[in-house]
Amino acid sequence: TAGLDAKVLGRKVICLPSTGSTNSEAYRLAEDGAEEGTVIVADSQLQGKGRLGRIWHSPPGVNLYTSLILKPPILPVDAFQLTFLSAVAVARAIEASIATPPFIKWPNDILLNGKKVAGLLNEMSAETERVNFVILGIGVNLNMLPDQFPEDLRYPATSLAIESGRKINRLQFVRQLLESLDSLYTDYLNNGYGPIRDEWVARCGMIGCRVAVSGTSEQIEGVATGIDDSGALLVRKESGVMARVLAGDVKVL
Ligand code: BT5
Structure with a gap:
């Protein structure tokens, strides 16, 4: 963590050569009382998890696989807001690294030129x-070929x-x-979800x-x-009726 300009996140960083899933590892550590801000990073994952039992391909040496432990004073129904927070943080970090602009795809993908470059999976x-x-x-996916x-x-x-x-x-x-996650999280605790939602909407392709x-x-x-206060995607149908989308696969036409 030398030189890391962060207040909460990265107080403690645990680097593993290989693990089943950094999420499972972080969950176990949190159950054992690990402090807020603990970060697990692995070089590879043997059972990287996507949503709904899907697999996240996690070859060694090329990418970033990380999980962070947070203990926000929020209600469980508001926890989805942290997925939006991490999407914005990943988009900011990509923007600072390369010239191609990242876009967020509801609910949890980050795309470059229409292709998925990052995925998010929050557990609670x-x-x-x-x-x-x-x-x-x-x-x-950093250096995957x-x-x-x-x-x-x-x-x-x-x-x-x-x-x-x-x-x-x-x-x-x-x-x-x-650093992006840390400053957004501090902001979130002080100013709530509004600014994050606005940045998410601005970055959502x-x-x-x-x-x-x-x-x-x-x-x-x-x-x-747009999105509503529960994280649902709002879609105006041809008939003018608004639909709230809480799950499902969304394709841009
Ligand atoms: C996600 O799921 O996008 C969530 C991925 C979260 C991965 C991180 S890595 C660190 C932490 N520890 C874990 O165990 N997981 C988290 P979903 O929206 O369900 O997308 C999964 C789908 O994306 C798969 O079914 C594949 O089609 C595709 N996919 C799998 N690996 C990929 C990769 N490396 N890059 C791009 N697409 C991938």
Whole structure:
């Protein structure tokens, strides 16, 4: 953590050569009482987790796989706000590293030139009225090369190196990301979710675009207009009726 300009996050950084999943590792440590701001970074993951039981490909030596332990004084229903916080932090860190602008795709992808470069997976331990801890899981493809991607990905994928044509310094990127996360988290605790939502909307490549949502009970098509206070994507259908999308796969048309 030498030279890290962060107040809460990165108080303690644990680097592992390999682990099943940094999220699972962080969850276990948090259950054992690890302090807020503890960060786990692994060189590779043997069982990197995506959402809904999906796999996050985590080859060694090339990318960033990290999980952070937070203990925010918020209600469990508001914990989704931290996914937006980490999306904004990842977008800021990418913007500081390469010239290609990153875009956020609801709910938890970061894209470069329309291809997925980072994924987020938050997990939480909570009681009815209280969050015990939240794990922010972040995977960013830094130096992964085209032949290192499996063929069966759901969406096209890329890395910072592929898009920028140069090797990314992993340590520098982690620093940048932790500093972005730390300043956003401090802001969040002091000023609430509003500023984060505004930056998220400004960085979201889908707002104002025609989108199609699948994987929900009803096939929805319309214009994405924003997100509401529960994190749902708002889509204005052809009929003018607003749909709130809480889950599903969204495609920009
Ligand atoms: C995500 O899930 O995008 C969340 C990924 C979170 C990974 C981090 S790494 C550190 C921490 N520890 C963990 O165990 N996880 C977190 P989802 O939206 O479900 O997307 C998963 C889908 O993305 C897969 O089904 C693949 O199609 C695709 N995919 C898998 N690995 C990828 C990669 N490295 N780059 C781009 N796409 C990938």
